[in-house]
Amino acid sequence: MKRKEYAWAYLFISAPIVGFLLFAFIPLSYSVYVSFTEYSGYQAPVFTGTNNYAKLALHDELFWKTLFNTFYSALSIPIGMVVALGIAMSLNQKVRGIRFFRTMFFLPTISSVIALTLLWKWIFNDSYGLLNYLLELIGIQGPAWLSSETWAMPAMIIQGVWAGLGINMVLYLAALQGVPKSFHEAAEIDGASGWQRFVKITIPCISPTTLYILITSTITALQDFPRFQIMTEGGPNYSTTTIVYYLFQNAFRYMSMGYASAMAWALGLLILAITLLNFWLSKRWVHYE
Amino acid sequence: MRLGKGKSLLAVTASLTLLAGMTACGGNNGKEPSAGADSTAKSTAKSSASGSQAPGGDPVKIKFAGWGDPSEKEVFTKLIKDFEAKNPTIKVEYLHIPADYVGKMNTILAGGDAPDVFYVPDGDFGRWVSQGLLHPIQEFVDSSSIDTGDMWESGLLRYRYDGAVNGKGPLYALPKDIGPTVLYYNKEIFTKMNVPFPSADTPMTFEQLLDTAKKLTVEENGKIKQYGMGPIWWEGFVFGNGGAFLSDDRREFVGNGEAAVAALQFAADLANVHKVVPNAAALKDMNDSQMFQTGRLAMMITGRWMVPEFRKLGFDWDVAPLPVNKWAGWSGSVGIGIYSKTKQIEAAYKLVEYLGGPEGQKEQSLMGFAIPSFKSMAATEVFLQPGQKPEHAEVFINAAENQVPGPWTNLPNAKWFDMLSQGLAPMWDGKKSAADVLNGLKPKIDAAIKEGNPAIFK
Numbered sequence: 147m148k149r150k151e152y153a154w155a156y157l158f159i160s161a162p163i164v165g166f167l168l169f170a171f172i173p174l175s176y177s178v179y180v181s182f183t184e185y186s187g188y189q190a191p192v193f194t195g196t197n198n199y200a201k202l203a204l205h206d207e208l209f210w211k212t213l214f215n216t217f218y219s220a221l222s223i224p225i226g227m228v229v230a231l232g233i234a235m236s237l238n239q240k241v242r243g244i245r246f247f248r249t250m251f252f253l254p255t256i257s258s259v260i261a262l263t264l265l266w267k268w269i270f271n272d273s274y275g276l277l278n279y280l281l282e283l284i285g286i287q288g289p290a291w292l293s294s295e296t297w298a299m300p301a302m303i304i305q306g307v308w309a310g311l312g313i314n315m316v317l318y319l320a321a322l323q324g325v326p327k328s329f330h331e332a333a334e335i336d337g338a339s340g341w342q343r344f345v346k347i348t349i350p351c352i353s354p355t356t357l358y359i360l361i362t363s364t365i366t367a368l369q370d371f372p373r374f375q376i377m378t379e380g381g382p383n384y385s386t387t388t389i390v391y392y393l394f395q396n397a398f399r400y401m402s403m404g405y406a407s408a409m410a411w412a413l414g415l416l417i418l419a420i421t422l423l424n425f426w427l428s429k430r431w432v433h434y435e
Numbered sequence: 436m437r438l439g440k441g442k443s444l445l446a447v448t449a450s451l452t453l454l455a456g457m458t459a460c461g462g463n464n465g466k467e468p469s470a471g472a473d474s475t476a477k478s479t480a481k482s483s484a485s486g487s488q489a490p491g492g493d494p495v496k497i498k499f500a501g502w503g504d505p506s507e508k509e510v511f512t513k514l515i516k517d518f519e520a521k522n523p524t525i526k527v528e529y530l531h532i533p534a535d536y537v538g539k540m541n542t543i544l545a546g547g548d549a550p551d552v553f554y555v556p557d558g559d560f561g562r563w564v565s566q567g568l569l570h571p572i573q574e575f576v577d578s579s580s581i582d583t584g585d586m587w588e589s590g591l592l593r594y595r596y597d598g599a600v601n602g603k604g605p606l607y608a609l610p611k612d613i614g615p616t617v618l619y620y621n622k623e624i625f626t627k628m629n630v631p632f633p634s635a636d637t638p639m640t641f642e643q644l645l646d647t648a649k650k651l652t653v654e655e656n657g658k659i660k661q662y663g664m665g666p667i668w669w670e671g672f673v674f675g676n677g678g679a680f681l682s683d684d685r686r687e688f689v690g691n692g693e694a695a696v697a698a699l700q701f702a703a704d705l706a707n708v709h710k711v712v713p714n715a716a717a718l719k720d721m722n723d724s725q726m727f728q729t730g731r732l733a734m735m736i737t738g739r740w741m742v743p744e745f746r747k748l749g750f751d752w753d754v755a756p757l758p759v760n761k762w763a764g765w766s767g768s769v770g771i772g773i774y775s776k777t778k779q780i781e782a783a784y785k786l787v788e789y790l791g792g793p794e795g796q797k798e799q800s801l802m803g804f805a806i807p808s809f810k811s812m813a814a815t816e817v818f819l820q821p822g823q824k825p826e827h828a829e830v831f832i833n834a835a836e837n838q839v840p841g842p843w844t845n846l847p848n849a850k851w852f853d854m855l856s857q858g859l860a861p862m863w864d865g866k867k868s869a870a871d872v873l874n875g876l877k878p879k880i881d882a883a884i885k886e887g888n889p890a891i892f893k
Contacts, residue, residue, distance in 0.1 A: 187545050188566040272714060273659075290714050295860055382860030398541050400850045400887060401562060 177407045185404035187397065198408035209409065211384055212392040218299055219388060220367040222306035227359060230311050231352075234318035248319070255312030263376040266305045267292065270377075292378050295385045302374065302386055306367070314359050321355035322348070353432040361424055368417050389413055495782045498528045498550035500543075501611075502536040506743075510798050511790075518789045525782045544568050547776070551783040555608045555772040557593045557844045563772075564596040564607050565847035565890070570773040573605035575784045581792055585809045587613055593840035594770045599890040600685045601844055608770030609791030612805030614738040615766040615834035616671060618758055619825075622751040624651060624661070624733040632753065633734075635827035638675070639758035641701050647758075648711035651733035663711040665723045665735025667702040668764075669859075670842055675759020676701075680842040680855070681884075685891055688880040690855065691873035698759075699862065700869035707865035714863075734758075738767055739831055743803040746824055754825040762837035806831050848887030851880045 181198055183191035202209050237248055254262060269276045270291035278288030291301040329347045338346070349356075371391040374380060380387035380395075389409070397406035501511060508531050515527045530550055532539050537559055543549045544563065555563060563569055576583060583591060590610040597604025618633065625632055630650050633639055639647065648663030673680065678695030681688060689695070706712040713726070724741060726732045728748060736757065745752060757764040771790050773783045789795050796807040800818050807813050813835070819828045843852040858876045861867040885892060 186566055187541070188568060293714055293863070295864065381857050382863070384857050385860075387857075395850075395853070398538065399562075399853075400848055401566065 177410065180404050181407035181411050183404045184402075185407075186401040187403035188401075191404060194404070198405045199412070201405065202408055202412060208384065208387070208392060209389070212387045212389045215299065215385065215387060216368055216370075216389045219302055219306065219370065219386075220364065222303045222310065223360065223363045223367055225303070226307040226310045226314060226363065227356065229307060230314035230359075231318050233311065234315045234322055237315070238319055238322045248316075251315055252312040254309055255316075259309075259372055260376060262309060263305070263373045266308075267377055270301050270305075293382055295382050298378055298382060298386045302377065305373065305377070306370070309373070310363060310366075314363070317355055317359055318352065321352040325351040350433045354434060357424070357428045357432045361421055364420060364424070365417055368413065368420075494524050494526045495779050496526045496528065497552060497777070497779050497782050497786065498530055499786060500530040500532060500540070500550040500553040502532050502534075502554065506802055507799075507804070510802055514790060514795055514798055517794070518786060521789075522782075522785060525785060527786060544774075549774045549776075551774050551777040551779055552771060552786050553774065554611060555594070555770040557768045557770060557840055558849070560594060560608065560770060560772075561596070561601045561844060561847035561849070564601070568775050569607040570775045570777060570780060570783075571605050571607055572609070572773060572784060572787065575788070576606055576609070579784075579788050581609070581788060582809070585811050586610070587806075587808065587810065587835050589613075589766060589835070589839050590768055590808055593768060593844050594772075599888070599893070600846060602840070608772035609787055610808045611769045611771045611790060611795075612799060613766050613768040613808065613835060614740045614805050615831050615838050616668060616736055616738045616757060616764050617830050617834050618734055618736055618755045619727065619741070619745065619752055620734040620755060621727065621730065621732070622753055624730065628733075633755035633758070635753075635755055635830050638756035638761055638763075640760050641676075641698075641758070644758035645705065645709060645711065648705070648734065649709065652711045659710065659713075661731055661733065662713050662726070663733050664705065665712065665727060665732045665737075667705060667712060668736045669699055669702050671736070671757050671764030671838075672698040672702050672759050674765065674839065675757065675761055675763040680852075681845055685846055685888075686884065688851065688855075688877050688884065690880075691870070691877050696869045696873055699859070699873070703862050703865065703869060706863070739806055740767070740804050742825070746803065752824060753827055754830045755827070756830055756834065762833055764834065764838045765841040766835060766838040767841065806835050846884065846888050846891070848883075850887045851883040854880050854883055 180191055182193060182195060184194045184197075185191035233251055237244060237251065268274075272278055272288065272290035272293070275288075275291070277291070281288040289297040291297050325348055329351070330343055333343050333347060369390050371388050371394065374386050374388055374391050375394075378386040380391055390413070393406045393409045393413070396402045396409065499515070501507075503511070511531075512529060515529050519525065519527060536554065537556065540549070540553065540559075544566075549568070555569065560569075587610075590613040591606065592602050594606055594608040594610065595602055595604045596607055618639075620633060622632065628651060630647060633647070644664065651661070651663035652659060653661040670680075673690065673695045676694045676698035678690070678692055678698055680690045680695070706714055713723075713732075723732065723735050724737060724744070727735045728745075730750070756762060771787050773780065773787060777783050791808060793809060793812065796809060796812060797817050799805060800807040800812070801820075803820070803823075807818055810832075812818065813832050818831075843849045846852075855876060858879075859872060862869050862872040
């Protein structure tokens with residue numbers, strides 16, 4: 147009787163496991179193998195040892211440039227978190243029409259990436275764009291955002307901050323509402339100022355959310371590329387080619403699936419290392435109740 | 436005990452799955468022979484081309500994939516219906532891929548079960564043909580009714596492959612269309628500013644272009660309200676000045692030669708020094724055709740494919756040769772090819788012949804997007820479409836005669852070209868001279884040619 151139950155149990159458990167093996171584990175393992183081969187994606191792979199990894203580390207300037215670009219673009223994470231928290235705090239109040247404002251700020255999150263990037267292309271247009279028009283009103287001559295090697299990445303960071311705002315804001319809003327009122331009341335009685343209460347009570351109480359946002363946005367940022375493909379095509383002069391964009395080009399445009407797999411694994415290990423580091427560091431600043 | 440049992444069951448499931456996965460991979464690897472298939476395919480092509488019709492009885496089914504806007508889809512649906520009526524033994528399944536066609540086809544082709552006939556953009560032809568994904572069609576073409584002597588040489592050229600480079604050797608696809616690039620101009624702006632229209636017979640020289648563009652540029656309070664000329668399609672400028680990008684054997688980058696450097700420097704100066712062209716690298720910032728449509732550009736370069744869109748414009752416009760000293764430039768094209776592993780080669784070729792042949796070309800030309808593949812047809816009302824813009828449609832005919840495929844189609848691996856177009860940025864910004872930029876790029880581009888295209892160095 148019992149045996150039979152176990153059999154059934156394992157049968158049910160096997161569904162997700164089979165799914166994982168079939169659609170994640172086996173392809174992943176295969177890509178490890180492919181990363182040690184010369185593989186066009188159409189013909190059978192030819193084993194070449196560690197050639198791909200050696201090329202990656204030693205002979206490909208573009209790999210390092212795109213890696214740098216990726217971390218540069220990740221500047222949008224700290225900036226985005228600060229802005230999202232600021233907006234969440236101002237939306238965490240009992241004002242008329244608060245739902246309307248919350249909806250407004252969340253709207254970009256549910257819109258299509260393509261539509262948004264096309265919109266931002268217009269905002270960044272140097273002669274007729276909204277951004278340069280506003281800058282001109284305060285007497286600043288704005289740059290040719292997307293076609294300047296210097297300004298293309300800052301433009302993409304601004305766009306990235308804006309695009310990630312909605313979801314981070316909602317997460318912070320939920321966290322802020324979970325901060326016990328009694329803490330604030332007690333501190334107020336003891337004479338703590340608003341700033342003190344924010345630093346000593348609010349920030350520690352929402353720190354698990356901060357960690358969650360940090361880790362998920364780091365992973366997303368390191369894998370980001372569709373908006374770069376649409377807005378700048380990686381240019382000018384590769385200044386906005388991120389590592390995943392370069393990987394994509396190698397895999398599907400230059401027929402170097404093997405090399406692209408090596409790149410993917412290098413990136414994967416890097417993301418793993420950063421995430422572990424984040425967890426380890428988090429012990430010092432994240433407080434769980 | 437319990438745990439042990441659980442483990443073994445898991446192990447069984449796991450190993451079963453692994454086995455399934457391995458057989459799947461094995462099946463995948465089975466597609467390997469297609470590389471060597473060229474020679475065998477050729478011989479089968481020969482035997483079957485001269486051979487018999489598909490045997491009677493059940494109709495043969497083939498799949499056909501392409502993209503295109505709704506009007507193109509409509510035309511192809513109609514063409515296929517007509518094709519089926521003329522070939523009752525063949526049924527065609529039309530697979531319309533509206534977005535990211537190349538990305539999706541890459542996946543389908545890698546999976547090893549692609550449609551029998553599909554669109555092959557000339558920029559992707561080299562990659563696909565070098566991977567043995569296309570069936571040679573030279574012998575079919577030779578023994579069929581298609582008159583290649585009446586077709587644009589440059590339209591056919593780009594679908595040839597000799598095992599190392601594109602542009603030589605047997606045919607692997609027929610052009611579905613070919614789109615020459617020309618100069619479009621807003622006639623109303625010219626009339627208003629009292630500037631004579633550009634000639635439809637003789638291309639402007641660089642000096643004449645600069646002169647005309649200066650007259651058409653309007654500045655107000657230090658801000659340019661109207662540009663004389665649109666963003667420069669620089670590849671054509673290099674060709675027009677007698678320059679080239681690759682050596683004849685395609686092994687070397689020669690874009691740092693004198694003629695190419697001078698042409699590119701002129702193109703950059705149009706924006707940076709003379710300020711008659713919007714920020715030259717700014718093609719991406721604002722679509723140039725949108726600027727043209729809103730009257731902010733007096734002249735612009737683009738291909739034949741913009742004609743249906745521009746016909747909706749409220750102002751009068753016309754076309755002139757590319758202003759690059761002589762008849763030159765590049766034309767875009769999409770081909771129709773056959774999957775190398777098709778089981779219905781004869782039926783597949785029949786469809787290619789029909790779509791690339793006179794009947795298919797006529798219907799497509801009427802849409803206005805492209806010039807027909809056949810010279811004799813281009814000279815008729817089918818293409819010239821009197822009464823419709825542009826008035827001087829024959830400019831496209833001259834352009835098709837003289838223009839070459841884009842340089843990115845020259846080698847199977849186009850990384851060298853990406854490096855070139857990305858690397859020109861400091862020149863467009865006016866930070867470096869064309870000579871410095873191109874000389875600096877040469878060793879890197881040479882390395883990319885060599886690494887990406889080993890077949891030409893054998």
